[in-house]
Each structure stands twice: as structure tokens, then as C-alpha cells.
Amino acid sequence: MIVSNTDTTNSGIDLTNCESEPIHIPGYIQSHGFLVAISADDFVIRYASENAASFVNRPAADLLGKPLEDLVSETDLPAVDLVAILNVGKRENTWSRMNPHHFRLNGQEWNLIAHQHDHLIILEWEPVVSAQGNLDQQLVAEALTEVQSNRTLTELIQNTARRVKQIIGYDRVMVYRFGSDWHGEVIAEEKEPHLEPYLGLHYPASDIPRQARELYKTNLVRIIADVGSTPSPIFSVNSQSENRPLDLTHSVLRAVSPIHIEYLKNMGVQASMSISLLYRGELWGLISCHHSTPRFVDFPARQAAKFVSQLLSSALEFRKNEEDQSFLFQVQQNEQKLNSQILEDWDIVVGLTQHPVSALNITSATGAVLVFDNKFYSMGSVPSDSAVAGITNWLGTESFDTVFETDRLPELYPMAEAFRDVASGMLAVVLSKELNEYLLWFKPEQVRQVTWAGNPAKPVTISNDGKPFLHPRKSFEAWSQTVRNTSEPWKDAEISVAIKLREDVLQVVSRKANEVRQLNERLRVAYEELDAFSYTVSHDLRTPLSSIRCYAEIIMEEQGGIMDDDTRVMFQKILDSTERMRSLIRHILYYSRMGRTELNFQPLNMAKMLDVIRDEIMVTENKKNRHLRIEYGKLPTIFGDPTMVNQVFTNLISNATKYSRLAPESVVRVAGRETAEEVIYTVKDNGIGFDMKHATKMFDLFKRLENAASFEGTGVGLAIVKRIMSRHKGKIWFHSDPNRETTFSVSFPKENQTS
Structure with a gap:
């Protein structure tokens, strides 16, 4: 029996809900090409797109369950050649380097793009477009030369947009950067003169939902050749192993979400292409390309555009690493100076606040406060003492042990809105929650006028059963919004150095504990009692554990010849578990002994x-x-x-x-x-x-x-x-x-x- 691979009625997924839409298993492909999927072990066709019939003059249903040779017999390529190619790809896992394969079907030129996913080899055919190969190579060479020069990052981004537009011939090419909240901004644009500019516009995170962003990290290039075309369903043999949709995560023909199709139509776009920009393996942004009429870009041209984007990704990483390392080196130097001051002065307050290099200098904050011994020691621009007291009281109720950071303090602590001009961002390290002692750094509010491409709120429709559903926005007219209560985000280097400074301070505090902590002796006695208790318990656990292991070994030795495989496996698991327990007890014993061992x-x-x-x-x-x-x-x-x-x-x-x-x-x-x-x-x-x-x-x-x-x-x-x-x-x-x-x-x- 032949079944469609498109049924989602039993999945419980509503395709108007864009955050839960299963876009990697749509059950369809775009109609400009066709697809078959074969078993990797025997090259038997397990899946085929319905439109394959239009290209090989044979119904898709007739191909299912047949050997690959049945499909190849309709082409101008000998079956043995294709089988040999696929065997090389399977054996050496060289699919990406081998693509595309060029050959003819019924007198037309095609590119075959192959990849393996789980137990299937997926074969996708796309038409060959008359290539401008020499121009593509020239543009790629120019991009490589430019990245190696000392161009600014802004110039590189703009020129990348221009070169991608020359390669693919779309009306508009934009470079789109994601923020920490996944809202995006157009930071570069190349377009036809008659189009209105999108440069500087912001788009909400909901326009590119989470699962789509994950796919952009896997599929670096994505093309939608014709928004108005009818997608072709994928069919499979209804057997136990194939009774699920074909996973198209790595497909080049994967059909487009109906929600995204509606979104593009609302924008007046008939073809689109996206190229991922990565930084340290994560999605930094996209090169987003739009065309007002259907337009297909073949695989080699897409690969050329992808290479240009990867050059930009490399430049991003190199420039960002240079910037991060320079900043990290500077703040580490300042932190080492602070540590020397603390040890020299033998005074936390003096060492951190009363030298030219103070605690303020280990971050890019504009203000810092040391809360110590029920006093406030301020550096730079900070909230009032009463406001800081309120912050520390609130921090005492929050569930963190070492470090706390936010660039939206008023959202978490509404009282901070009164002093957002100096403290919309806060980094805090705990010296002692019990004594209400902290080191705090503050960053001021960065008021931003954000211009959105239309109202970022998606329209909501209520279904017959009363459930709300989101639909794509229909209007993209500029819509301005003032963003308040946020600061510049905290860098990882700032957090790292703050943790190191905390260690330095706590070391001095610990060594001066007899002078400033009246409860120290009681804590020491309690600690020793707990230490002795953990040692005794851990020590006593070893005897019954040894007995369990011994008896299990005796049984395996005496009864091993008559045990079945399942019983032997269970006894081996007993031995493995006792060994892990012995290791854990040994570590606990070592940990508890350290309190008594003389150095x-x-x-x-x-x-x-x-x-x-x-x-x-x-x-x-x-x-x-x-x-x-x-x-x-x-x-x-x-x-x-x-x-x-x-x-x-x-x-x-x-x-x-x-x-x-x-x-x-x-x-x-x-x-x-x-x-x-x-x-x-x-x-x-x-x-x-x-x-x-x-x-x-x-x-x-x-x-x-x-x-x-x-x-x-x-x-x-x-x-x-x-x-x-x-x-x-x-x-x-x-x-x-x-x-x-x-x-x-x-x-x-x-x-x-x-x-």
C-alpha cells in the first residue's frame, strides 16, 4: 500500500502555531525539483516525491519498493555509474564534497544533490541554470582578498551583501543580525533603486521561530524558488519501518511552512533565499534575499554565495576574538592589581576603593558599590545608599549563590525603574548573603528608538473551540518604539574576572575571620562534627558493599556455566555498580579526611x-x-x-x-x-x-x-x-x-x- 507522507492529523500539532510547527518533516518538497530516498544498505527506493513522474515519465507509486536501477533506467546515466558514486559517498562520508553530480534526464540538464541521514540516502534533483561561473569565481576571489585586508567589519558586511546580490541576481539582499533576545536588525542592504529601504528596520523574534533558527545552523543555505508554486507530496511504502514522515532536516528541496509562505506573500515577495552567518558555532545573523518574481538559483551559485558568507563569518569571529581578548587582557591586568592592593593594604575596603585602580576598573560599568560591614562604598555613578540597600535585600531573596547579572534590572526588580538612568544593568557577586555583603557593578540605561518593520505583535485569531492562534503580520509599514530599562549586556570576560576578584576578596576575608566573624568558632565545631560524621558513614558503607561484590563474584564463578545471558548481564551490572559506588566512597573519604590531615x-x-x-x-x-x-x-x-x-x-x-x-x-x-x-x-x-x-x-x-x-x-x-x-x-x-x-x-x- 502506498501512503502520503504528509498527514499530521495524528501528531497533535496545529500548523498555525509557528513555535511548534514540525518544519523538518513537512511531508512535501518544492516543485522545481524531485526527490527519492533509498535504503543505504540495498539501494531500494523507500520514498519518492509525487512529481517524480513529471521528470522520469513513471508514476512515483511505481518506483516505491523498486531498486534504484529502475529510476536510473529512465535517465541518460548508466546505472553502474550512479551506484558507484553513491557507494563512494556512503563509504567515505564525502557527500558535501561530491555534490553536485551533473547529468541528463529526458534531454534536460540536472544537478543531483545527495546526502545520508540515518539509514537513508536522500537524492534530490534540481535543474541546471546557465551558469555565470567565471563571474562567481571572480566575486569569491575579491571577497577573499577583502577579508584578508584591513577593511572595517561594516565595509565587509556591506560588500558581502553586494557580492551575494551579484551572484544570485535577487532584487534585495540584506544582512540581518540577531540580538540576545533574538529580535533582528537589518545592518546592511543592497537593493534595486525602486525598492524602499529596509536598512535599520527591526524584526521580532517571532518572525523566525526557535526551530527555524536551529535548522539555520544545520542548513546554511535555504532557497524558496516560487512562493506561489504547489508543493509536491512525498509518498512511501506503508511498512513498519517507514511509517513516519521523511526527515528533511538536511534537504535542499524541503517545502516551506504555510505560515512562512503567508508571511512572504504579505511582504510581496515571490522568491527568497537565506544564508546563515555563524559565530562560534551559533547563529549570529542571516543574509536574507528577496525577489519580486519567482527565481531559482542553482546549486553551484548557491554554494558560491555560501562561500562568500562563510568568509564573512570567519571575519566576524576573527575581529570579535581580537576585541574580546584585548578587553579580557585589560580587565585581568586590573584584577591582578586589585589583588596586590588588597594583600598589601590588608584591608578589603582600601584595596578595592581607594586606589587609582578600583573595583570599577574590571568591567565596562559606569558605577560600582562595595557593600561590606553594613556600609556602602561607592565608585562612579551609582544609585543612592537607600536604593542599594533595597537591591541587596532583594538579592538576598533570589536563588543564586555566586554571581548574578542582568541587562534588564527594572524588569526583574521594578523599584530599579526609579534609577534606571544609572542602573538598568547590574552585575553582582556575593561575598556573604547571610551578612548582606556584595560587590555590585552598574550600567546605565541605553534608550533606543527601534523602528520595526510593522507592528511586531502578530494578529491573533480565535478558533471555533476558543483557542488563540497566531498568524503572520500583514502590514510592514515602519512602526517606531522607544525601548527603555535596558543596558549594554555584560561580557563573559566581565563575569569571569568578577568571579576571580570575589575569590581574592573571600581569601582575605577568610584569613581575617577571627577579627570580624564572632560565629567562626561555632561554625568550626559544627564543621568538624559533620566532617567526622561523613567519614564514619562513608567508611562503614564499604563493608556491606564489599560483601555484595564478593557474593556476586562467587555466584558468577560457581554458577556461570549454567547462567543464561540475561542473568550474567545483570550480575555484571551489579559488579559495575559496586565499583562505581566504591569510587564514590573513596572520593568522599578523601574529601572528609582533608579536614584532619596534617600538611x-x-x-x-x-x-x-x-x-x-x-x-x-x-x-x-x-x-x-x-x-x-x-x-x-x-x-x-x-x-x-x-x-x-x-x-x-x-x-x-x-x-x-x-x-x-x-x-x-x-x-x-x-x-x-x-x-x-x-x-x-x-x-x-x-x-x-x-x-x-x-x-x-x-x-x-x-x-x-x-x-x-x-x-x-x-x-x-x-x-x-x-x-x-x-x-x-x-x-x-x-x-x-x-x-x-x-x-x-x-x-x-x-x-x-x-x-
């Missing part, structure tokens, strides 16, 4: 220690990561306890190697440097990284970040490192870029400062 301070030969650690890790990582390098820079001597310092670096280097396994070439670099007061070591990797905004519980017991869930671990290692550093009167901090790199830094006091 044996001595100068440590770090080269010798790290060589041993590297050899051990390379042995255990050999099967998991064959492309691992552990490199060393300068390795100055550390004054500390050899066992505990070994544990610090074993944990940090092991984590770095583990979380960089997915990198093509895993590189972990350990390097040290000396200052007048301390020895600082960094452990840097090129692994999965993490978002600094989600790392506030990094050193908590049993806490792990979401993107580390697929890696083995107990969530105890960094808590151990943190405690060891505290006992050495040292510090630990970190900085990370998601999917790029992570750096953990530890500092140990010089020998004469540890006593």
Missing part, C-alpha cells in the same frame, strides 16, 4: 610530578583518546603538600583530557608563572567548555553541568580541589568558551606566606 609543606619539583601524572593519564586515555597531547610550559616550584598538590593536578588534567575527547586533536597545556606573592598555574584544554553564566556551582559536591552529563564522573573532584586550595591558602578560578576551550587557574602562596 607537609615542602618545595615541589613540578616537572617530575607532572611527568608521572601525564604518564598515568596517557595510559588510561589511550583507548578513549588516541589524539591526545599533554604539553608543558614553564613549571616553577610550588611550596605545598606533595600528596595534595598531586591530587589537584591529577584532577584538573584528568578533567581536561576527559572533556576534550571530542576534539579532533585534543591538546591539554599546563603552564606556570610567578608573581611577587604567589605561583600561578593554568590547565588549558580545547574541549567542550561551558557557559560562564551556568557555572556558579562548579565546586559544589555532586554538582555537574548539563553538557557534562554524557561523561563519566562523580561531581566530587573539583570540590576536592577547591578544599585542597583552601587548606593551602590558595585560590582557584576559571574561564571558558563553549565548544572552544576551558582554562582552570590555581595560585599557591610563596613559601614565606604559608605559615
Whole structure:
């Protein structure tokens, strides 16, 4: 039985709801080309678009379940050639480099674009357009030369729009940048003279819903050749394995959402094309192209336009990295100066507020306040003391432990609207929630006049059953809005350096605790009791756990010959679980013992220690990561306890190697440097990284970040490192870029400062 691949009545999805529309499985393709999908193992046709009949003179239903040769027999290409091409692509996974394949169907020239998804190879045919190949190559070469020159980013963006327009011949080409809230702005435009300009217009986030933005990260080029054409349905054999819509995530012919078609018609657009602009793997913006009549751009021309856009993406990343690194270096230098001032003055307030370099200088904020010992110490332009008191009281009710940041403070704390001119943005680090002590930085309101392309609110229609449905906007006349209560966003570098400063301040506060904390002794006693309790419980758990493991091993040894496979698997799971439990107990015991263990301070030969650690890790990582390098820079001597310092670096280097396994070439670099007061070591990797905004519980017991869930671990290692550093009167901090790199830094006091 042949079935249509377009039925969504059983999915519970209403296609007027653009945020839940399943746009990757529309069940249709655009009608300017046709599609078949074959099983990757036997090359049997499992799916075919209805319009295939128009191109191969054979009904789509007649192709389903047939070998690929039945389709190829209708072409001018020998079947053995196409099968050979597909076998190469499947074996070497070189689909992107092989596309397109050029051949004839019924006397017409076609491009075949192939890709593999799950167990299917999807073949899509598009017509060949008389190419302007030489002009495309010339424009690409010019773009490459320009990126390598010292052109400003604004010029590069504008010239990219111009070159893309020359390649594809559309009426209008815009470069569209997303904001942090996913609203977009047209920042460059090339258009025909008779068209009204869109430059500077803003579009709401709802115009490009979330699932569409995710697809833009996968499919970098998307064309809609004819808004008014009738899409062709996809049919499949109604078998158990194919009883679901064909996933067209990577398709070039994927049909267009009815909502988006309505949106384009409302704009007077008959053809469109979008090219993604990425920054660090995330969607930064789009090159959005519109044409007033149907217009198809063939695959090679689209690839040329894509290459030009990728050059722009590379320029974005290079320029942004330069800017970020320069800013990060400056604020880190200021933070180091603050740390020296605090240690020299032995006074938190003086060190942070009464020198030419103050706490204000580690961010781009215009004001900062130190709230300490029930007093307010202000730097720059800040709210009144009573307003700051209200902010800190409110922060005490919020659920965060280390750092809090927002560029929309009045939205979260309505009282802030009264002083939005100085504090629409706030970054706060906690010194002590119990004592209501914080370091606060403020950024002023940035009043913006935003001109939208029409009222950004979509019209709402009420259905017969009373449910509201969103529809595309019909009017795109300029609609102005004044945006209030927002500030410039906080950079990751600002958050990272603020966390480091917090560590510096808390270290001094901890060392002066006997002078300013009356409850210190009671807390110490309670801590020791809890420490002893955790040690006792963890120790006592080992005996019954050993018994469980022993009995399981005896049963497997004595009964293994008569066990069925399922029973043997269950017993193996018991053994594996006991081993994981033993590892967890061992970590907990080590953590609890640190409170009682006497430290044996001595100068440590770090080269010798790290060589041993590297050899051990390379042995255990050999099967998991064959492309691992552990490199060393300068390795100055550390004054500390050899066992505990070994544990610090074993944990940090092991984590770095583990979380960089997915990198093509895993590189972990350990390097040290000396200052007048301390020895600082960094452990840097090129692994999965993490978002600094989600790392506030990094050193908590049993806490792990979401993107580390697929890696083995107990969530105890960094808590151990943190405690060891505290006992050495040292510090630990970190900085990370998601999917790029992570750096953990530890500092140990010089020998004469540890006593």
C-alpha cells in the first residue's frame, strides 16, 4: 500500500502555531525539483516525491519498493555509474564534497544533490541554470582578498551583501543580525533603486521561530524558488519501518511552512533565499534575499554565495576574538592589581576603593558599590545608599549563590525603574548573603528608538473551540518604539574576572575571620562534627558493599556455566555498580579526611610530578583518546603538600583530557608563572567548555553541568580541589568558551606566606 507522507492529523500539532510547527518533516518538497530516498544498505527506493513522474515519465507509486536501477533506467546515466558514486559517498562520508553530480534526464540538464541521514540516502534533483561561473569565481576571489585586508567589519558586511546580490541576481539582499533576545536588525542592504529601504528596520523574534533558527545552523543555505508554486507530496511504502514522515532536516528541496509562505506573500515577495552567518558555532545573523518574481538559483551559485558568507563569518569571529581578548587582557591586568592592593593594604575596603585602580576598573560599568560591614562604598555613578540597600535585600531573596547579572534590572526588580538612568544593568557577586555583603557593578540605561518593520505583535485569531492562534503580520509599514530599562549586556570576560576578584576578596576575608566573624568558632565545631560524621558513614558503607561484590563474584564463578545471558548481564551490572559506588566512597573519604590531615609543606619539583601524572593519564586515555597531547610550559616550584598538590593536578588534567575527547586533536597545556606573592598555574584544554553564566556551582559536591552529563564522573573532584586550595591558602578560578576551550587557574602562596 502506498501512503502520503504528509498527514499530521495524528501528531497533535496545529500548523498555525509557528513555535511548534514540525518544519523538518513537512511531508512535501518544492516543485522545481524531485526527490527519492533509498535504503543505504540495498539501494531500494523507500520514498519518492509525487512529481517524480513529471521528470522520469513513471508514476512515483511505481518506483516505491523498486531498486534504484529502475529510476536510473529512465535517465541518460548508466546505472553502474550512479551506484558507484553513491557507494563512494556512503563509504567515505564525502557527500558535501561530491555534490553536485551533473547529468541528463529526458534531454534536460540536472544537478543531483545527495546526502545520508540515518539509514537513508536522500537524492534530490534540481535543474541546471546557465551558469555565470567565471563571474562567481571572480566575486569569491575579491571577497577573499577583502577579508584578508584591513577593511572595517561594516565595509565587509556591506560588500558581502553586494557580492551575494551579484551572484544570485535577487532584487534585495540584506544582512540581518540577531540580538540576545533574538529580535533582528537589518545592518546592511543592497537593493534595486525602486525598492524602499529596509536598512535599520527591526524584526521580532517571532518572525523566525526557535526551530527555524536551529535548522539555520544545520542548513546554511535555504532557497524558496516560487512562493506561489504547489508543493509536491512525498509518498512511501506503508511498512513498519517507514511509517513516519521523511526527515528533511538536511534537504535542499524541503517545502516551506504555510505560515512562512503567508508571511512572504504579505511582504510581496515571490522568491527568497537565506544564508546563515555563524559565530562560534551559533547563529549570529542571516543574509536574507528577496525577489519580486519567482527565481531559482542553482546549486553551484548557491554554494558560491555560501562561500562568500562563510568568509564573512570567519571575519566576524576573527575581529570579535581580537576585541574580546584585548578587553579580557585589560580587565585581568586590573584584577591582578586589585589583588596586590588588597594583600598589601590588608584591608578589603582600601584595596578595592581607594586606589587609582578600583573595583570599577574590571568591567565596562559606569558605577560600582562595595557593600561590606553594613556600609556602602561607592565608585562612579551609582544609585543612592537607600536604593542599594533595597537591591541587596532583594538579592538576598533570589536563588543564586555566586554571581548574578542582568541587562534588564527594572524588569526583574521594578523599584530599579526609579534609577534606571544609572542602573538598568547590574552585575553582582556575593561575598556573604547571610551578612548582606556584595560587590555590585552598574550600567546605565541605553534608550533606543527601534523602528520595526510593522507592528511586531502578530494578529491573533480565535478558533471555533476558543483557542488563540497566531498568524503572520500583514502590514510592514515602519512602526517606531522607544525601548527603555535596558543596558549594554555584560561580557563573559566581565563575569569571569568578577568571579576571580570575589575569590581574592573571600581569601582575605577568610584569613581575617577571627577579627570580624564572632560565629567562626561555632561554625568550626559544627564543621568538624559533620566532617567526622561523613567519614564514619562513608567508611562503614564499604563493608556491606564489599560483601555484595564478593557474593556476586562467587555466584558468577560457581554458577556461570549454567547462567543464561540475561542473568550474567545483570550480575555484571551489579559488579559495575559496586565499583562505581566504591569510587564514590573513596572520593568522599578523601574529601572528609582533608579536614584532619596534617600538611607537609615542602618545595615541589613540578616537572617530575607532572611527568608521572601525564604518564598515568596517557595510559588510561589511550583507548578513549588516541589524539591526545599533554604539553608543558614553564613549571616553577610550588611550596605545598606533595600528596595534595598531586591530587589537584591529577584532577584538573584528568578533567581536561576527559572533556576534550571530542576534539579532533585534543591538546591539554599546563603552564606556570610567578608573581611577587604567589605561583600561578593554568590547565588549558580545547574541549567542550561551558557557559560562564551556568557555572556558579562548579565546586559544589555532586554538582555537574548539563553538557557534562554524557561523561563519566562523580561531581566530587573539583570540590576536592577547591578544599585542597583552601587548606593551602590558595585560590582557584576559571574561564571558558563553549565548544572552544576551558582554562582552570590555581595560585599557591610563596613559601614565606604559608605559615
